[in-house]
Amino acid sequence: MEMQNTVKSASRISGIALHSGARSTLRILPAPANTGIVFRRVDMPGAPEVKAVAQNVVDVRRATTIASRDTGAFVVTVEHIMAALHASKVDNAIVEMDNVEPPIADGSAGPFFDMIQDSGLEEQDAEAQYWTASAPIVFEDGNSTLALLPADDFKITMTVEFGVTKLDTQFLSCVVNTESFANELSRARTFCAYQDLKQLLAAGLTKGGSLDNAVVLHDGAIICKDALRYPNELVRHKIMDMVGDLFLVGKRVKAHIVSVKSGHPSHVRLAQAMLAQSAGK
Numbered sequence: 421m422e423m424q425n426t427v428k429s430a431s432r433i434s435g436i437a438l439h440s441g442a443r444s445t446l447r448i449l450p451a452p453a454n455t456g457i458v459f460r461r462v463d464m465p466g467a468p469e470v471k472a473v474a475q476n477v478v479d480v481r482r483a484t485t486i487a488s489r490d491t492g493a494f495v496v497t498v499e500h501i502m503a504a505l506h507a508s509k510v511d512n513a514i515v516e517m518d519n520v521e522p523p524i525a526d527g528s529a530g531p532f533f534d535m536i537q538d539s540g541l542e543e544q545d546a547e548a549q550y551w552t553a554s555a556p557i558v559f560e561d562g563n564s565t566l567a568l569l570p571a572d573d574f575k576i577t578m579t580v581e582f583g584v585t586k587l588d589t590q591f592l593s594c595v596v597n598t599e600s601f602a603n604e605l606s607r608a609r610t611f612c613a614y615q616d617l618k619q620l621l622a623a624g625l626t627k628g629g630s631l632d633n634a635v636v637l638h639d640g641a642i643i644c645k646d647a648l649r650y651p652n653e654l655v656r657h658k659i660m661d662m663v664g665d666l667f668l669v670g671k672r673v674k675a676h677i678v679s680v681k682s683g684h685p686s687h688v689r690l691a692q693a694m695l696a697q698s699a700g701k
């Protein structure tokens with residue numbers, strides 16, 4: 421029988437938050453069995469908490485934002501930390517933050533994944549829970565198409581196309597486990613189109629963005645600080661985002677997801693459809 425895990429010890433990371441540009445410190449702390457992943461805002465009176473589940477998602481425009489209707493706590497850009505926890509098989513943890521947004525670090529899930537691996541896992545006295553499909557789930561959402569098929573492992577097959585450069589049509593099919601996440605997905609950085617930057621800045625977003633933490637698509641080219649970490653870094657990042665967003669079902673996922681041009685809105689819609697399927701609706 422496979423058991424639930426939490427982190428063996430507390431770990432922390434500090435840095436600039438992508439959207440607010442403010443300095444932020446995040447700690448990952450152990451939590452009892454059957455807690456799930458719970459974010460805690462230690463900068464707010466009473467340190468309110470919000471559970472990382474699809475029912476608590478309140479915004480999906482550029483990143484995945486969750487909020488608790490009971491405590492008023494909200495947390496933006498949870499997907500990279502959620503991806504690192506999901507791939508590491510951490511079922512239970514408190515993610516403590518002194519800001520509304522975690523540090524963006526280098527724009528990838530790598531620094532969060534490394535924190536978890538360095539602290540190690542503590543096996544707990546409760547059986548691990550997997551979300552498995554009883555039937556396929558297929559839908560279109562704007563330009564996105566998503567198909568979820570029953571499977572014995574967690575696999576994501578994805579095509580992306582952003583229409584900015586010829587280089588941004590990318591494809592990858594990847595079985596997701598701790599090892600493949602470490603080697604294939606965790607280092608892929610966030611990215612955005614140069615033409616979107618102006619709008620984002622005007623909306624008061626991406627104040628902390630720079631070539632230290634993002635890849636920029638512009639005028640037929642991909643601009644980044646060092647070389648691309650993978651020739652198809654963009655699709656790897658989007659797969660990593662999906663690993664995080666789907667952990668909002670509150671269980672490890674076993675399914676094969678085929679995605680064409682999906683993003684946070686369709687990922688969260690899929691997570692909600694998965695929860696509806698397991699609730700028998």
Ligand SMILES: [Zn+2]
Pocket residue numbers: 499500610657661
């Ligand atoms: Zn991302």
